[in-house]
């Protein structure tokens with residue numbers, strides 16, 4: 007059984023024993039361990055059933071710690087860190103030799119961010135080491151945005167989840183790497199590309215490639231519910247083509263009235279994309295538990311974090 011608690015003291019005790027715990031961040035919950043403990047990092051990969059070539063994100067308490075993790079940091083990386091940390095931005099940088107290969111999947115780069123959650127920042131302040139943390143879900147499935155999502159996945163294998171409530175952003179961090187000092191987007195996330203462009207100018211997109219994914223979050227099927235899922239600009243029209251028993255729909259703002267609908271999730275009745283993003287995974291978790299024959303999701307406006315929502319819904323449709 008997993009302990010759900012907001013005790014930082016308990017969290018430290020378990021982490022110092024080289025075990026892993028669930029931690030809250032503003033994006034999604036992470037499965038965290040000491041980056042310097044081979045035992046802890048190994049158990050993260052085992053618990054998540056994640057291939058060890060898929061590297062982890064290092065979580066640090068402030069930008070001051072960045073030089074212990076990365077070297078030869080491009081100017082634009084520093085500008086982005088100064089603008090958005092603590093926050094939902096992960097930078098992929100050249101790694102310091104002290105960062106274990108197990109954490110970086112043998113790469114000479116390391117992914118690093120300062121998460122923006124008061125409990126986890128307080129925890130990092132009191133630890134003598136940074137925390138490696140992938141999202142706390144089995145490889146390929148929907149990321150957790152509540153402590154209960156983590157325990158539903160891992161109640162046999164994770165001793166504790168530090169409970170920080172529902173994640174404010176609800177979608178993973180945006181991942182930026184660098185080519186000759188210029189930013190490249192590896193994964194869309196809860197920091198909008200428009201906000202990044204406002205700081206460093208145009209950025210190159212490199213977010214979809216199944217053959218040689220730089221960030222395996224780029225694999226086209228990812229963030230996926232077990233239930234078959236379709237994405238469409240017109241939910242009502244698509245509904246007309248089905249005669250199945252149980253259909254769930256997921257929409258942005260406006261409820262759809264149709265007798266074929268068994269369950270409906272409306273992500274933001276006021277039409278706020280940030281709110282919709284924060285609700286997306288929890289809504290998918292709920293729909294996925296209903297034994298539906300099909301989930302039909304509505305395509306979101308392709309601006310700001312709406313782009314990220316569409317990216318995740320698109321990946322959820324892949325088999």
Ligand code: TXA
Nearest residue numbers: 033036061062115116117140141178179220221222223
């Ligand atoms: O919001 C988040 O980023 C959450 C919270 C817990 O911080 N973490 C998260 O971790 O989403 P994870 O492991 O689920 O996704 C991290 C992604 C993976 O796709 C991984 O391949 C990529 O980051 N990544 C990590 N290190 C990398 C590196 N050196 N080069 C390229 N991609 C890297």
Ligand code: MG
Nearest residue numbers: 140141149223
């Ligand atoms: Mg993940």
